[in-house]
Each structure stands twice: as structure tokens, then as C-alpha cells.
Amino acid sequence: MLRIAHISDTHITGGEAYKSYAYDLIVNEINRGSFDFVIHTGDITNQGLREEYERASYELKKIQKPLIVLPGNHDVRNVGYELFEELIGPRNGVFEFKDGVVIWVDSTIPDLSDGRIGGRKFRWLKERLEEHSDRRFKIVAAHHHLVPLPNTGRERNVLFNAGDVLDLLIRHDVALYTCGHKHVPNVYRVEDLIVDNAGCTSCRKTRRGDVNSYNIITLHDDGRIGVKIRRVTGDEARKEHRPIRPKIFVPSGRRLLRIVQMSESNVSDRIYFRRRVLENAIRMINHLKPDLVVHNGDVVDMGIERYYEKAIGFYRRVKGRKLVVPGHNDITYLGHDLFTEYFGEPREVEMGNFLVIPVVSAQYETPIGVVGRMGQKKLAEKLKENEDKFKIVVLHHNIVPIPRSRELGFLEDGGDVLHVLTKGGADLVLTGHGGNAFGVKVEDTPIVNAGSVSWELHRNPFGNSFNVIDIYRDMIVVFEVQATWGSGRLLGIWKVKRP
Ligand SMILES: [Fe+2]
Ligand SMILES: [Fe+2]
Known part of the structure; x- marks a missing residue:
């Protein structure tokens, strides 16, 4: 069994968008818990500014587990993507663990809220998936959502090529896509792919009166994947998926x-x-x-x-x-x-x-x-x-x-x-x-x-x-x-x- 803490949209800034007490509460919980690693799916800062990145880098160091971080649209504002690399780490990469792999991808477009995994990056992702095709749990992490989410108001800022990405992930037997961005926690199963959206960990901008939260992902030895949305109030919602295999069925009875x-x-x-x-x-x-x-x-x-x-x-x-x-x-x-x-x-x-x-x-x-x-x-x-x-x-x-x-x-x-x-x-x-x-x-x-x-x-x-x-x-x-x-x-x- 393997446990991952999935945080997102911390929006760390000196201003009032950032709720430092929610951040500390969640990080303490993660540090105390038995997690193998942590994924942060972006919008670590609010405007991609140097002072925000400096503070974010300090705050992220509080997490005492291996950490994967990728940029969100807010992080690449004001050419923040260069600061991301300087102060946080690479924007794309591969993290291997027993039984699996996390491929993280920068899905941002400088100065736009929309996302894209276009051209070369799409090929890079495809090659990484092929390279690690033997891995049992293939996880792809990016900032932007893949499937429209409820309670977010107008549907927008999805990946421009979400359909291609969705198709790619399904074809390569990816088990889990983790993302953030919309500040709404949600879990959907699309074929055998779990699409796991984290809510926002420490930003004031929650939707529909919700509170801050993070997701707990459990990869079971028998292939089951559980996702639990854990809110700062202690409320939990969980979902579990057992992979559908074998995939070829024969219909029974006559056609209706x-x-x-x-x-x-x-x-x-x-x-x-x-x-x-x-x-x-x-x-x-x-x-x-x-x-x-x-x-x-x-x-x-x-x-x-x-x-x-x-x-x-x-x-x-x-x-x-x-x-x-x-x-x-x-x-x-x-x-x-x-x-x-x-x-x-x-x-x-x-x-x-x-x-x-x-x-x-x-x-x-x-x-x-x-x-x-x-x-x-x-x-x-x-x-x-x-x-x-x-x-x-x-x-x-x-x-x-x-x-x-x-x-x-x-x-x-x-x-x-x-x-x-x-x-x-x-x-x-x-x-x-x-x-x-x-x-x-x-x-x-x-x-x-x-x-x-x-x-x-x-x-x-x-x-x-x-x-x-x-x-x-x-x-x-x-x-x-x-x-x-x-x-x-x-x-x-x-x-x-x-x-
Ligand atoms: Fe955000
Ligand atoms: Fe975002």
C-alpha cells in the first residue's frame, strides 16, 4: 500500500488570498500522517512574484516528505516560470516509486489562465508513458483540470487539448490524473482512469462556501485506488475504484x-x-x-x-x-x-x-x-x-x-x-x-x-x-x-x- 497527500492551490502571498493557518494545519497533518510522498499541483504563489516564491520555497520546506511540485497559471504570471525553476525546481519531470511512476507536466501558458499540453510537451509525455509502460501505477500530474467540474460556475480554462490528453492517458493505461486549478475537490472515474481534483489547500477563494482541503490517495497492492477528500473541518468524502479487467466482454442474450x-x-x-x-x-x-x-x-x-x-x-x-x-x-x-x-x-x-x-x-x-x-x-x-x-x-x-x-x-x-x-x-x-x-x-x-x-x-x-x-x-x-x-x-x- 502506498499513500500520497495531494495538495494544490496554496496561493502563497503576503496578501489576504493566502490562509497561512490552513496551510500549517494541513502540512502538520501530512507530516504526522503516514504518507510516502506529496504532490502539489500548482498555483503555489498568487502572482509569480519573487517575494512570493521566496516565501513559498520557505513554506514548502515545512513538508517533511518527498515533494513533487509543478507550476500553475498563477505561478507563471509575470514570467514567474523562471523563478519557479530557480527557487522551486524543474517544471516537468519523472518521480519513480516502488510499483509506479509520477510524471509531472507544466500545463501553463504564460499570462493565460487556460492550459495546454501542446506540441513537444505532449510528445515528451507520450514518450515517458511508453518508457514506463511496465509500471503498475502510472500517475500524471498537472495543474489544469481534464474533465468539466461541478460547482465552478462557467466551464473554462480547461486544457485546450484536454481531449487529446484524456485519450493519451486512457490509451496508456494511466491509473490516476491529479490536478487542481478550479479550487473544487472532485473525483471522477473516466474508464479506468481516476481524475482526481484537489480543492484549494490554503487559498481564500473556495467555491460554494466550501473550506480548504487536500486529497489523500491510496494505492492498494491489489490495484484498487482510493481517493479521500479531507477538509480542514475534519469532514471526509471517499471514493474507491477497482480497475475493470479483463476489458473484453461478450454480451449475453439478444439485442434489446x-x-x-x-x-x-x-x-x-x-x-x-x-x-x-x-x-x-x-x-x-x-x-x-x-x-x-x-x-x-x-x-x-x-x-x-x-x-x-x-x-x-x-x-x-x-x-x-x-x-x-x-x-x-x-x-x-x-x-x-x-x-x-x-x-x-x-x-x-x-x-x-x-x-x-x-x-x-x-x-x-x-x-x-x-x-x-x-x-x-x-x-x-x-x-x-x-x-x-x-x-x-x-x-x-x-x-x-x-x-x-x-x-x-x-x-x-x-x-x-x-x-x-x-x-x-x-x-x-x-x-x-x-x-x-x-x-x-x-x-x-x-x-x-x-x-x-x-x-x-x-x-x-x-x-x-x-x-x-x-x-x-x-x-x-x-x-x-x-x-x-x-x-x-x-x-x-x-x-x-x-x-
Ligand atoms: Fe488556483
Ligand atoms: Fe489555477
């Missing part, structure tokens, strides 16, 4: 439901719209005989009558039950009215024990989405009312970052929406923004994004595609089908409770 999921057809006159690819996809979709076809939005490239007329022509050729939610392109110009005129208000679809819930997240004239506080409340109620049903939520915007997309059209309340979905027991979530197919399970909720079915400007190395989602008694299997060639690849396979 088949959904075809497509997105971003972007019907238009523009050369980027691939009419023949869409026609081909529709032929394949009809051949697959799905119980429901879901279109996750951006049916047209722009909200004009001519495009809607064209789109409905294609859409009528799709046989069977259909559900469309609008994307941001659909409601540009007069699209707001045209969408309802042509496709109708998105309505719930009930099929036996399956309930499909559409959520409109598109906003007028901006790629940024929102569900809104009222929308979140309604969704939470809907999930609760239908506790015993198999609930599938359909919306346009991404709630987990998608590889290769740069979070341009993010969901501004993504953190709270993800919380509503995972806590409310949504059994499957379908999204369709970002132009790339991707699927991950967050907590117990698989989240599947569709790539673009017929728009040339996508980000999917597999090309234009749609997803086929087969639901069995104990399992969801998702295949991505290439819209031109019809070849398929497995996007995800997840155990589910019981449809």
Missing part, C-alpha cells in the same frame, strides 16, 4: 435496442457538404434497421430555408423512428423558427423500458452551448422520475473533451451538466459536436460522441462516419461505421446495469 447516431451532416450548397456520402450513409443506415435514428445536430450548415428544404429531403429517406436535436449551425439566422417548422420540437421517445430524453444546448449565433440552471433542474428531475427506466440523454454539445477538437464550442455549464448526468444515473449520453467520434464512460455513464456524417471539415482520422449503438441486457456496444466505405471499428464496449 439498436440506435444509429449521426451528427453534423451540415446539408448545404457548400463544397464541404458531401451529398453522396450522406446518401450512402442513409442507405447503410436503412439496411441496419435501427429502432431509432438520432441526429445530434448541425443538420444544416446554416439556418436558411433552402438548406432546410434540402435537409428534410434527405431526412425523409431515413426509415423508422427519428429524433433530432438542434446544433448551433441549425439555429443561425432564421434557423430557430425553421428547425421547429421542419423537424419539430425535439420530443422524448419511449420504447418499452427505454426513454430517450432530448436536451437543447444550442444557443443563437454562438458555437458555445448551454443547458442552463433551469434546464439542469428539469433534466435532474426527469432522470429521477424515471429511475427504473434505461435513460438515454441526447444533446449537441460535448460534455467530455473530444480528441483533436479545441473546445471552441464548449458547453458553458458542462461541469454541472456532467454532474447531473452521472449522479442522476443517465444510462447513456449521446453528443455530436467536435467532428470526431469518441466514447468514454464517466462514473457509470457511457458518453458517446458522433463524428460528422457528411461534412468535409471534420477532425476524424477515420473519415465521415456514424455510430451504431447496440444495447444488450448487460452491455452497450458501439461501432463506428465509415460513411463512404462501410468499414467499422469498435468505439466502445461497456457493461451496464439492466435496461
Whole structure:
């Protein structure tokens, strides 16, 4: 067994942002406790100034355990990254321990609050992960959060390439990603990866009236990972994860439901719209005989009558039950009215024990989405009312970052929406923004994004595609089908409770 104390966002400064008594309380607790080492995930100072760094270096020396420290966005303000190296240590590095390794990465961008593990650093991280691939516990530490967090207000300052990083970590069997930054303690499981956010250890700026805290990570010999959020008030919240292995399952019984999921057809006159690819996809979709076809939005490239007329022509050729939610392109110009005129208000679809819930997240004239506080409340109620049903939520915007997309059209309340979905027991979530197919399970909720079915400007190395989602008694299997060639690849396979 190995125990790690995870502190973050100490914001050490002479001013009032810093609560020295909270810092001392937590550090004393850590020194008294049985910890193998300590990780500080950044924002050690408040403005990256010399006097702050000098004090921080003094304060950090109070920690009587091996310590890993990396910079946060506050530390690199005012060219503080040079002082970091001078007074604290290297900004990137590798720390090895029995059974595992911690790779820490500087995710900051000078003078911005946003984060990035871009270009060379991404390659460096990938190489380190390959080099240590035999290690049982691979831990990556950085300052910025990877998955939207609840109770942080507007979702922002995530890593610009969070989707790529998430994909990299999952592919390399990383056990734990530790970070800070949002001053909200939280633990999510994304596939087999634990995403551990520390709250703030000694900054006054806690959210939602919370108090200072730190996280205690326990790596058990049998592979289990426990994370405990420990607040200065003594309150504790703990979570434990047992890794899912083996990862290949075989579904049992007959198929209960088949959904075809497509997105971003972007019907238009523009050369980027691939009419023949869409026609081909529709032929394949009809051949697959799905119980429901879901279109996750951006049916047209722009909200004009001519495009809607064209789109409905294609859409009528799709046989069977259909559900469309609008994307941001659909409601540009007069699209707001045209969408309802042509496709109708998105309505719930009930099929036996399956309930499909559409959520409109598109906003007028901006790629940024929102569900809104009222929308979140309604969704939470809907999930609760239908506790015993198999609930599938359909919306346009991404709630987990998608590889290769740069979070341009993010969901501004993504953190709270993800919380509503995972806590409310949504059994499957379908999204369709970002132009790339991707699927991950967050907590117990698989989240599947569709790539673009017929728009040339996508980000999917597999090309234009749609997803086929087969639901069995104990399992969801998702295949991505290439819209031109019809070849398929497995996007995800997840155990589910019981449809
Ligand atoms: Fe911070
Ligand atoms: Fe930060």
C-alpha cells in the first residue's frame, strides 16, 4: 500500500488570498500522517512574484516528505516560470516509486489562465508513458483540470487539448490524473482512469462556501485506488475504484435496442457538404434497421430555408423512428423558427423500458452551448422520475473533451451538466459536436460522441462516419461505421446495469 497527500492551490502571498493557518494545519497533518510522498499541483504563489516564491520555497520546506511540485497559471504570471525553476525546481519531470511512476507536466501558458499540453510537451509525455509502460501505477500530474467540474460556475480554462490528453492517458493505461486549478475537490472515474481534483489547500477563494482541503490517495497492492477528500473541518468524502479487467466482454442474450447516431451532416450548397456520402450513409443506415435514428445536430450548415428544404429531403429517406436535436449551425439566422417548422420540437421517445430524453444546448449565433440552471433542474428531475427506466440523454454539445477538437464550442455549464448526468444515473449520453467520434464512460455513464456524417471539415482520422449503438441486457456496444466505405471499428464496449 502506498499513500500520497495531494495538495494544490496554496496561493502563497503576503496578501489576504493566502490562509497561512490552513496551510500549517494541513502540512502538520501530512507530516504526522503516514504518507510516502506529496504532490502539489500548482498555483503555489498568487502572482509569480519573487517575494512570493521566496516565501513559498520557505513554506514548502515545512513538508517533511518527498515533494513533487509543478507550476500553475498563477505561478507563471509575470514570467514567474523562471523563478519557479530557480527557487522551486524543474517544471516537468519523472518521480519513480516502488510499483509506479509520477510524471509531472507544466500545463501553463504564460499570462493565460487556460492550459495546454501542446506540441513537444505532449510528445515528451507520450514518450515517458511508453518508457514506463511496465509500471503498475502510472500517475500524471498537472495543474489544469481534464474533465468539466461541478460547482465552478462557467466551464473554462480547461486544457485546450484536454481531449487529446484524456485519450493519451486512457490509451496508456494511466491509473490516476491529479490536478487542481478550479479550487473544487472532485473525483471522477473516466474508464479506468481516476481524475482526481484537489480543492484549494490554503487559498481564500473556495467555491460554494466550501473550506480548504487536500486529497489523500491510496494505492492498494491489489490495484484498487482510493481517493479521500479531507477538509480542514475534519469532514471526509471517499471514493474507491477497482480497475475493470479483463476489458473484453461478450454480451449475453439478444439485442434489446439498436440506435444509429449521426451528427453534423451540415446539408448545404457548400463544397464541404458531401451529398453522396450522406446518401450512402442513409442507405447503410436503412439496411441496419435501427429502432431509432438520432441526429445530434448541425443538420444544416446554416439556418436558411433552402438548406432546410434540402435537409428534410434527405431526412425523409431515413426509415423508422427519428429524433433530432438542434446544433448551433441549425439555429443561425432564421434557423430557430425553421428547425421547429421542419423537424419539430425535439420530443422524448419511449420504447418499452427505454426513454430517450432530448436536451437543447444550442444557443443563437454562438458555437458555445448551454443547458442552463433551469434546464439542469428539469433534466435532474426527469432522470429521477424515471429511475427504473434505461435513460438515454441526447444533446449537441460535448460534455467530455473530444480528441483533436479545441473546445471552441464548449458547453458553458458542462461541469454541472456532467454532474447531473452521472449522479442522476443517465444510462447513456449521446453528443455530436467536435467532428470526431469518441466514447468514454464517466462514473457509470457511457458518453458517446458522433463524428460528422457528411461534412468535409471534420477532425476524424477515420473519415465521415456514424455510430451504431447496440444495447444488450448487460452491455452497450458501439461501432463506428465509415460513411463512404462501410468499414467499422469498435468505439466502445461497456457493461451496464439492466435496461
Ligand atoms: Fe488556483
Ligand atoms: Fe489555477
